[in-house]
Amino acid sequence: xxxxxxxxxxxxxxxxxxxxxxxxxxxxxxxxxxxxxxxxxxxxxxxxxxxxxxxxxxxxxxxxxxxxxxxxxxxxxxxxxxxxxxxxxxxxxxxxxxxxxxxxxxxxxxxxxxxxxxxxxxxxxxxxxxxxxxxxxxxxxxxxxxxxxxxxxxxxxxxxxxxxxxxxxxxxxxxxxxxxxxxxxxxxxxxxxxxxxxxxxxxxxxxxxx
Numbered sequence: 001x002x003x004x005x006x007x008x009x010x011x012x013x014x015x016x017x018x019x020x021x022x023x024x025x026x027x028x029x030x031x032x033x034x035x036x037x038x039x040x041x042x043x044x045x046x047x048x049x050x051x052x053x054x055x056x057x058x059x060x061x062x063x064x065x066x067x068x069x070x071x072x073x074x075x076x077x078x079x080x081x082x083x084x085x086x087x088x089x090x091x092x093x094x095x096x097x098x099x100x101x102x103x104x105x106x107x108x109x110x111x112x113x114x115x116x117x118x119x120x121x122x123x124x125x126x127x128x129x130x131x132x133x134x135x136x137x138x139x140x141x142x143x144x145x146x147x148x149x150x151x152x153x154x155x156x157x158x159x160x161x162x163x164x165x166x167x168x169x170x171x172x173x174x175x176x177x178x179x180x181x182x183x184x185x186x187x188x189x190x191x192x193x194x195x196x197x198x199x200x201x202x203x204x205x206x207x208x209x210x
Contacts, residue, residue: 001079003028006048013043029084034096037087041072041102050074050083053099056109058117062143066090068119072099089119098124116141 004021007030011018017040019031032040044050052075059069068089075082089096098121100106110121111130118139121127128134133155138145 001049001076001081003081003083006044006050006083009048010040010043013047014040027082027084029086031086031088034087034089037070037072037085038097038099038102040085041074041099044074044083044085045102049076049078051077053103053105053109054082056099056106056113058113058119058141060117060141060143068094068117070096070113070119094118095120095122097122098127100124115139118142 007018007021007028010030014032014036017033017036022029041053053072054075055071055073057071059071061067061069066088068091070087070089072085073082074085087096096119098106098110100110100121101123107125108130110124111127113119114121114124114127115129115131116139129136132138132140135155136152138150138152140149
C-alpha cells in the first residue's frame with residue numbers, strides 16, 4: 001500500500017469527492033468534503049491501514065474564502081507511509097464533525113484547534129479549551145489576533161486575578177532586543193560540556209562569543 005494507492009481506492013469509493021493530489025517531497029495531500037470527513041477517515045483506517053492519526057491542526061488562510069482549514073496527518077504503521085487530508089471551513093459555518101470516534105487520539109488535537117481558531121467539532125466528547133481558560137473571548141492563532149495580545153479578564157480563581165496586559169513588543173517573546181544575548185547563550189542547550197559550564201561560572205563577565 002502506498003499513499004497513491006490509498007488515494008485511488010478513496011476516489012473509487014467516493015468518486016468526485018476527492019480533490020487532485022498534491023505531492024511535495026514525497027508527501028501526498030488531498031482535500032476532501034467537510035461533510036464526509038468521518039466516513040473518509042474510517043475508510044482510510046479500515047480499508048487502507050492508516051491506523052494512526054499523528055496530527056490534527058487548524059489553519060487560518062486569512063484573506064481567502066473559505067478562510068480556515070483543518071489538516072489531518074495519517075500514518076500507516078504497516079506500510080510506513082503518511083497521507084495528509086484537508087477540509088475547508090468557512091467563517092460562516094465553523095463546524096466540522098469530530099473524528100474521535102475513528103481515532104480517540106484526536107481528542108486533544110480538536111480541543112486545541114477549537115481553542116486557538118474557534119473551529120467547533122460536532123460530537124466531540126469534551127469540547128472545551130485546552131490552553132486558554134474557559135470564558136477567554138479570543139482565539140490567539142487567528143491571523144487577525146495582534147502579536148502583542150489583547151487585554152482580557154482572568155478567571156476569578158486565578159491568583160491575584162487582574163487584567164491581562166498586552167505583552168510589550170520590545171523585549172517580548174517574539175521580538176528580540178537590539179544587543180541582547182545571542183540565542184546560543186539564551187537557550188538552555190548553550191553548554192555542550194561540563195568544562196564550558198565551569199568556564200562560565202569562573203568568568204561570568206567574559207565576553208560572549210557568537
